[in-house]
Every structure is written in structure tokens, then in C-alpha cells.
Amino acid sequence: MSELARESSTRRSARSAEPAPRASARGATFLGTPPFPTAAKAALADTQLRRNLAHATGTIRGKRAAVVAEVDNWEELRLAGAALKDRTLRHLDTYLTQLETALTKAGATVHWAGDAAEANRIVVDIARAHDTDEVVKVKSMATVEIGLNEALADAGITAWETDLAELIVQLGDDLPSHILVPAIHRNRSEVREIFLREMGRAGKPAPADLTDEPARLAAAAREHLREKFLRAKVAVSGANFAVAETGTLAVVESEGNGRMCLTLPEVLISVVGIEKLVPTWEDLDVFLQLLPRSSTGERMNPYTSMWTGVTPGDGPQEVHVVLLDNGRTDVLADEVGRQALRCIRCSACLNVCPVYERTGGHSYGSVYPGPIGAILTPMLRGVGHDEQVDSLPYASSLCGACFEVCPVRIDIPEVLVHLRSQVVDAHRGRPSLQGAAMKAASWMFGRSARTAAAEKLSGLGSRVLDRTVRRRAPGGRRALGSLPWPVSAWSDARDTPVPPPESFRAWWSRTDGGRR
Amino acid sequence: MNARDAILARVRTALRDVPRDETPADVEVPRLTAPVVPDPVGLFAERVADYKATVVRCTPAELPDRLAEALDGVGRLLVPTDLPPDLHPAGPELVADTHLPVTALDALDGVLTTARLGIAETGTIVLDHGPGQGRRAATLVPDLHVCVVRTDQVVGGVSDAVAALDPHRPQTWISGPSATSDIELDRVEGVHGPRTLHVLLVG
Numbered sequence: 170m171s172e173l174a175r176e177s178s179t180r181r182s183a184r185s186a187e188p189a190p191r192a193s194a195r196g197a198t199f200l201g202t203p204p205f206p207t208a209a210k211a212a213l214a215d216t217q218l219r220r221n222l223a224h225a226t227g228t229i230r231g232k233r234a235a236v237v238a239e240v241d242n243w244e245e246l247r248l249a250g251a252a253l254k255d256r257t258l259r260h261l262d263t264y265l266t267q268l269e270t271a272l273t274k275a276g277a278t279v280h281w282a283g284d285a286a287e288a289n290r291i292v293v294d295i296a297r298a299h300d301t302d303e304v305v306k307v308k309s310m311a312t313v314e315i316g317l318n319e320a321l322a323d324a325g326i327t328a329w330e331t332d333l334a335e336l337i338v339q340l341g342d343d344l345p346s347h348i349l350v351p352a353i354h355r356n357r358s359e360v361r362e363i364f365l366r367e368m369g370r371a372g373k374p375a376p377a378d379l380t381d382e383p384a385r386l387a388a389a390a391r392e393h394l395r396e397k398f399l400r401a402k403v404a405v406s407g408a409n410f411a412v413a414e415t416g417t418l419a420v421v422e423s424e425g426n427g428r429m430c431l432t433l434p435e436v437l438i439s440v441v442g443i444e445k446l447v448p449t450w451e452d453l454d455v456f457l458q459l460l461p462r463s464s465t466g467e468r469m470n471p472y473t474s475m476w477t478g479v480t481p482g483d484g485p486q487e488v489h490v491v492l493l494d495n496g497r498t499d500v501l502a503d504e505v506g507r508q509a510l511r512c513i514r515c516s517a518c519l520n521v522c523p524v525y526e527r528t529g530g531h532s533y534g535s536v537y538p539g540p541i542g543a544i545l546t547p548m549l550r551g552v553g554h555d556e557q558v559d560s561l562p563y564a565s566s567l568c569g570a571c572f573e574v575c576p577v578r579i580d581i582p583e584v585l586v587h588l589r590s591q592v593v594d595a596h597r598g599r600p601s602l603q604g605a606a607m608k609a610a611s612w613m614f615g616r617s618a619r620t621a622a623a624e625k626l627s628g629l630g631s632r633v634l635d636r637t638v639r640r641r642a643p644g645g646r647r648a649l650g651s652l653p654w655p656v657s658a659w660s661d662a663r664d665t666p667v668p669p670p671e672s673f674r675a676w677w678s679r680t681d682g683g684r685r
Numbered sequence: 686m687n688a689r690d691a692i693l694a695r696v697r698t699a700l701r702d703v704p705r706d707e708t709p710a711d712v713e714v715p716r717l718t719a720p721v722v723p724d725p726v727g728l729f730a731e732r733v734a735d736y737k738a739t740v741v742r743c744t745p746a747e748l749p750d751r752l753a754e755a756l757d758g759v760g761r762l763l764v765p766t767d768l769p770p771d772l773h774p775a776g777p778e779l780v781a782d783t784h785l786p787v788t789a790l791d792a793l794d795g796v797l798t799t800a801r802l803g804i805a806e807t808g809t810i811v812l813d814h815g816p817g818q819g820r821r822a823a824t825l826v827p828d829l830h831v832c833v834v835r836t837d838q839v840v841g842g843v844s845d846a847v848a849a850l851d852p853h854r855p856q857t858w859i860s861g862p863s864a865t866s867d868i869e870l871d872r873v874e875g876v877h878g879p880r881t882l883h884v885l886l887v888g
């Protein structure tokens with residue numbers, strides 16, 4: 170653990186009753202993150218994190234709204250995006266084999282990985298075959314999901330993250346907190362400190378006179394990473410899209426680190442979730458319009474790279490594609506939850522989520538934070554085994570803002586409700602597991618408890634909860650305080666939870682996030 | 686069962702609810718109304734400039750002078766071996782990209798290329814790395830990219846671009862210089878790609 174991580178973890182635990190999720194000694198991990206309400210409580214106490222998050226999500230929200238308003242046929246694009254993904258998912262076996270054929274014809278080698286361990290083994294074996302002790306990496310959620318960096322480290326191979334935010338996270342021995350801007354929880358002076366202290370240990374040191382100006386910090390990252398780009402033999406990437414018809418892969422990025430990784434090394438390994446497919450080349454039209462505007466709030470991101478297998482004399486001459494399942498077929502099997510596989514990881518739903526804005530990504534304890542994480546993680550990992558996972562479907566007020574911005578129209582509230590009923594079913598007769606989910610639910614309803622309507626809810630409920638929480642909280646401490654909550658929502662959860670009389674969002678804007 | 690067959694079997698099991706006779710075409714996808722772009726060339730120039738790239742419009746006759754201005758102060762300039770000779774600028778020392786090692790590319794001051802097309806709506810330049818455009822590394826490693834786009838290469842929207850492009854060619858879509866907003870969402874132009882993008886719009 171780095172100095173800074175240790176400092177901040179001490180700082181956090183001093184301020185909050187519960188330990189915050191922190192890095193382990195050997196690389197950060199989400200394992201052991203406490204259930205959502207506990208982690209959220211800790212995050213709420215961290216005012217720096219809240220300030221950074223509020224600034225960031227507010228800025229991106231504004232940019233997104235402006236560039237979306239510019240597009241006359243935005244709704245048409247959303248409908249087309251959703252339909253194209255549905256088409257792909259409903260015929261995924263056909264498209265997967267089509268992709269395999271197209272890739273093979275274009276000179277790429279296709280691998281299939283049922284789970285994280287298989288995928289990691291494939292990547293490690295390829296890197297070993299090239300006798301390298303390092304790889305350069307483009308930001309990829311799939312590789313974080315499978316813990317590839319740790320697997321490479323175990324094999325004696327260092328994975329260099331090259332996205333600026335990922336570099337900050339990696340050098341700070343920290344965890345990403347946002348799909349799009351994983352270092353959103355760090356401010357500029359923290360970044361400067363991390364660079365000054367850690368860059369020298371990983372390669373070219375930061376200049377001694379480094380200031381906390383973002384332009385200077387970006388320049389330091391450019392200098393630091395360039396030698397790695399120029400010497401790397403093997404690169405690892407994900408892909409935003411994989412075109413079944415042609416075998417074309419696309420990576421959408423801003424900094425040029427993606428282009429460096431995709432172009433300079435001799436060997437390129439792309440780990441691609443099986444939900445990343447689109448049927449035809451023409452279909453990219455829709456997604457290349459939806460993604461940048463939803464994601465960074467730009468008309469187009471600075472760089473998009475597309476490649477189809479091997480191009481003689483240009484770029485990597487050995488191209489591997491690892492098609493990853495790792496729980497995705499379980500999501501596919503859930504007829505309600507299947508729509509989550511449409512997700513193009515734009516992160517728009519995070520930026521509009523009132524819960525996310527207050528708690529940050531770490532509270533979700535998973536690679537995929539925010540509203541999409543609250544539905545994807547329980548489906549990928551399965552409910553009924555882990556109270557952290559089971560608490561996630563409750564990390565929402567069901568306000569519906571996420572659906573409204575989602576470029577592929579994923580009805581996240583619908584899936585949340587569906588998963589809550591699964592959690593309840595999984596816990597039938599196993600009351601010991603109910604604690605976390607109940608606490609998450611009470612935490613959420615506690616937020617809206619300030620409305621007069623919610624306060625009318627049963628006094629009995631609050632007393633029951635109070636007792637439950639007293640009994641279950643570690644150290645006998647009350648984790649959440651006394652919160653009125655609708656008992657009826659719990660007992661009715663098999664159907665639809667009672668929506669708060671005032672929507673969470675209405676309450677949020679009326680009270681300026683509870684500050685009035 | 687190997688991993689491939691196991692995954693495909695799981696996919697098929699997961700899709701039990703999909704009627705056996707359903708085809709992909711049965712999942713209807715609404716058609717898009719093509720947006721009307723009244724002045725694509727003007728819009729292209731405006732939107733490229735929005736990204737903090739330099740955009741200069743000129744006639745073919747003016748091009749040599751505008752090129753010389755764009756390359757003022759550049760010592761050694763990388764050029765694709767098949768860059769049309771009429772685009773060869775006076776001034777810098779021209780270094781042809783005869784599969785130079787990447788470390789050699791890193792020692793050069795800039796690169797001059799043509800483009801495959803431009804997209805007005807998004808201010809995007811697309812390279813498919815055909816004649817005059819260089820291989821992918823050529824427009825990536827040097828810190829300055831001067832790109833010549835003809836006005837007749839500018840299309841209205843992303844749909845027009847996708848329809849015109851060949852997916853079997855590698856492509857780089859460029860919208861302004863490289864940028865990051867990773868530190869407090871402050872946009873900084875110039876990280877790993879060329880920090881300066883200079884577009885000459887000719888026609």
C-alpha cells in the first residue's frame with residue numbers, strides 16, 4: 170500500500186464509524202468492500218471525495234445535455250441502438266461464430282474464455298511466449314473485472330496502465346471509482362504528490378519542479394509513459410465494439426495512449442466481452458454517434474481506432490482476440506436482466522445518479538459502479554452468496570434518471586426491482602443474509618425520509634430497523650442511526666416496491682441534495 | 686467440452702425463450718432520418734476548430750504558402766513515401782517513412798499527410814492509412830500533425846462516413862488533438878498523440 174493510500178485510509182476511518190474499502194498490500198482490490206450502506210456511509214463522510222464527485226458529475230452532465238440537444242434524431246438513435254443490441258443478443262451464438270470466422274480470415278487468432286481464470290491464463294501464456302516481462306495496457310473494464318493485472322503480476326509480468334486516470338490509480342495503489350474518469354476522487358494536488366513520489370519507482374521520474382497544473386501533470390505522464398510505449402512488445406486492450414460481419418474491433422479514447430498500444434507493439438491481445446458485438450459495419454454508425462455524446466459529452470472523442478485482424482506493414486503483426494464470458498451468459502439467461510448487456514459503458518447513468526453523486530464509485534464495491542453496476546454485478550456474480558452483492562439492487566431510489574439518459578435505453582429501475590425480488594427469494598429461510606440488503610434498503614429510504622410523506626410511514630418499521638441495526642452492526646455500534654423506513658416495501662418486495670410519494674429526484678432538487 | 690463450445694452452448698441455453706424460427710432481421714431496427722447539413726465544409730472548419738485544432742482554408746494555388754506557414758520552425762518532417770509530390774513543402778528537411786523504427790519517428794518534429802475524408806457534423810478527420818496518409822504510427826508519434834483535407838472529401842454526418850469507408854482497412858478517426866479531462870475534468874489538449882493538429886482545408 171502506498172503512503173498516500175495509508176494516510177487517506179487512516180483519515181477516513183478516523184472520521185467514520187466504519188472502515189472504508191481500501192487497497193490490499195498487493196494491489197488494490199474490491200474484495201472485502203463492506204456492503205453498500207456501510208461503504209456509502211464512509212464515503213459520505215469524506216467531504217473531499219464528495220466535492221470532487223459533485224464537480225465532476227455536474228460538469229459532465231451539462232456537457233452531455235448540450236451535445237445531445239444538438240442532435241435532432243437522438244431518440245431515433247437510442248431506439249436503433251437498443252434494437253441493434255437486442256438483435257445481437259437474441260442471436261448471439263450466430264454472431265459470435267460469424268465474428269470468429271471473420272477474425273480468423275483477417276489473420277487474427279481467436280480464443281474463448283469461460284471465466285476470468287481462463288482469460289488470464291490465455292493472456293499470460295501469450296505474453297510468456299514472447300518472453301516479455303511487461304505489457305502496456307489501454308483502459309479496459311473487462312480486464313479489471315477479471316483481475317488481469319494481478320494475474321500478470323503473479324506470472325512476473327508488469328502491466329503498465331497508460332490511461333492518465335488509470336496511471337493515477339495504479340501509481341496511487343488505489344481503486345478506480347468511475348467508469349470514465351477512474352481518478353475522479355483525486356484532486357490535482359493529490360495527483361501531483363502521487364506522481365512525484367511514485368513515477369521514479371515505475372520508470373522515468375516526474376520533473377522535480379512539477380506543479381499541480383493539469384497541463385503540467387499531463388505532460389509528466391506523456392514523458393513517463395513514452396519510453397514504455399516505444400519499447401513494449403506486447404499490448405493488452407479491450408474493445409468498445411466488435412463487428413461480427415467483418416471482424417473489425419473499435420477502441421474509443423481521448424489521449425492517444427490507446428493508439429500507442431494498438432499500433433506500436435508487435436503483439437496485440439484484446440479481451441472482448443461477448444456482449445460487445447454489433448452485427449454489421451454500418452451499425453457502428455449508430456454507436457459512434459451515441460457513445461461520445463453520452464460519455465464525455467463531446468460530439469466525437471479525440472481518437473477512435475479501428476482494425477480488422479492484421480494489416481501487413483502497419484501495426485501489430487500478431488493479433489489475438491479473447492472472447493470472454495465470465496458470467497455474461499448468466500445475464501443473458503435472465504429475460505428481464507438481459508438488457509443490461511446492451512450497455513456500451515458510457516457512464517451517463519452514473520453522472521445523473523443522485524446516489525452515485527453522494528457516495529462515489531468505491532461504495533459499490535465492484536468494477537462496475539453506479540446504476541449499471543447495481544444491476545450488472547449481481548447478475549454477473551449471482552445473488553444469495555455475498556451480502557455485498559445482494560445489497561447493490563437496493564443502492565437506488567428508482568428515480569429513473571438513469572433510464573432517461575441511457576443511450577441504449579436500459580430500463581435500470583425495472584431490472585433493480587426484478588433483482589430485489591431475486592434477493593428476497595434467495596434469502597427465504599436464510600435470514601442471516603438479509604441484514605445487508607435490509608440495511609441498503611433502509612439507507613436509501615432514509616434519504617427520502619425527509620419528505621413529509623415518508624415520515625408518515627410506520628413508526629413500527631423504524632423501531633424494528635433500529636433493533637435490527639443495533640444487533641447486526643459490528644462492534645455493537647449503530648451503523649445508520651434511527652431511520653424510518655417502509656416496512657411495507659420490504660414485505661411487498663416480491664412485487665413492486667412502494668415508490669416514494671415524491672420522486673427522489675424531485676426531492677433532490679427541491680432540497681438541494683438534502684442541504685435545505 | 687472446450688471453452689468455445691461450452692460458451693456457445695451456454696448462449697443457446699440462455700436464449701431458450703427466443704423462438705427457433707426467429708431470424709436477426711425479425712428484430713426490427715428503426716431507420717434513421719439522415720440529418721441535413723446545409724454547409725458541410727463551413728461546419729467542418731468550425732467544428733474542427735472547436736477542438737482547439739488550427740484550421741486554415743485555402744485554394745490549391747495558395748496551398749504551398751499555407752503549408753510553409755504551418756511548418757514554420759519545423760526542422761525534420763516525416764512524409765509518407767507516397768505523399769503526392771505537389772504537397773512536398775519547401776523548408777523542412779523531408780524524411781520519407783521507409784518503415785523507420787518508432788524511436789526514429791520520435792526524433793522527428795512533425796508529420797504531413799492527406800486524409801481519407803472529413804465529417805462536418807463532428808469535426809472529425811478520418812485516415813484509412815491509404816496513399817498519402819502514412820501508416821498508423823506515422824501520425825501518432827511525432828508531436829505535430831499537419832493534415833491536408835480537400836473540400837470535396839468532407840461529408841455531412843457519421844452515417845455518410847461509415848457508408849463511404851472500407852472496414853477492412855485500419856482506420857483512425859481524429860477529432861482535434863489528443864486530450865484528457867482526467868484531472869478534475871479540466872480539459873488539457875495534448876497527451877500522447879500529436880499535441881498540435883493543423884488542418885489545411887483546400888478547395
Ligand code: SF4
Pocket residue numbers: 463511512513514515516517518519541571574575576577578579
Ligand atoms: S447502462 Fe446505459 S447509461 Fe449506463 S453506462 Fe451503460 S449504456 Fe451508459
